[in-house]
């Protein structure tokens with residue numbers, strides 16, 4: 454088969470489209486004929502070496518949709534040719550966290566990989582039936598962003614009428630978060646770096662849109678929009694540049710969800726800002742395995758929509774990474790196999 458592999462951390466050019474052995478499914482595993490793979494920031498960080506060097510060549514990619522191609526020994530309940538989506542979380546399945554359905558708390562929690570390829574092998578429990586009405590490209594765009602945003606809002610207990618601020622609202626995670634916050638009945642304040650993106654954010658029912666210049670504090674704007682009260686919940690995927698502003702724009706007792714650090718992860722904090730104002734900081738990294746099967750029907754009912762910015766053929770994974778790194782996206786970048 455053909456796959457995109459990486460040998461050493463580096464720029465987009467480190468991604469190499471080449472012929473490799475087709476993986477065989479072991480016991481309890483399923484081989485998927487990948488039809489589309491979603492591109493996530495996490496893969497850029499992996500490519501850059503943020504999680505370390507590679508002991509052997511790696512095939513990146515955790516979000517995929519395709520068809521069941523071959524079943525390993527002992528796999529039941531799936532048929533060859535069935536259209537499926539990959540649930541990206543991996544965990545031991547045996548510990549108290551896993552048994553309680555809180556897989557991200559498992560000591561062995563991680564993500565499947567190998568989606569940038571014609572075939573990938575995953576555990577049977579990571580395979581979810583694909584709802585009708587979605588294309589492979591759309592289905593491959595959902596996993597990490599929608600599961601992450603839904604898990605984060607559940608942890609923050611977002612309720613109807615609460616004010617939710619979303620940094621990076623027009624990105625893949627942002628567009629998922631915007632829609633899920635509206636499903637929860639929240640009032641959403643979206644932040645974008647790009648004035649032309651205001652229209653699409655309003656089309657997706659963002660109540661307010663703030664256009665950010667990349668440096669100035671937005672807490673005064675949020676205070677103004679909330680009659681001086683502040684936001685109930687702020688989702689911050691940018692990190693270094695914005696985190697203190699996120700704390701400042703929260704109401705007393707508000708919640709900041711840290712869900713990424715695309716501008717860097719080193720932040721100097723005034724702790725008094727947190728304890729005196731009784732703020733809560735929540736870390737979000739994917740979510741439990743029950744979330745994807747639970748939210749997929751909302752796409753069939755039209756309550757949620759995949760938002761695809763651009764589709765690249767698998768061999769142009771380097772260009773897909775370049776576009777995502779530029780931040781020049783509305784929604785998701787997807788590879789088609």
Ligand SMILES: [Zn+2]
Nearest residue numbers: 545548551559
């Ligand atoms: Zn576990």
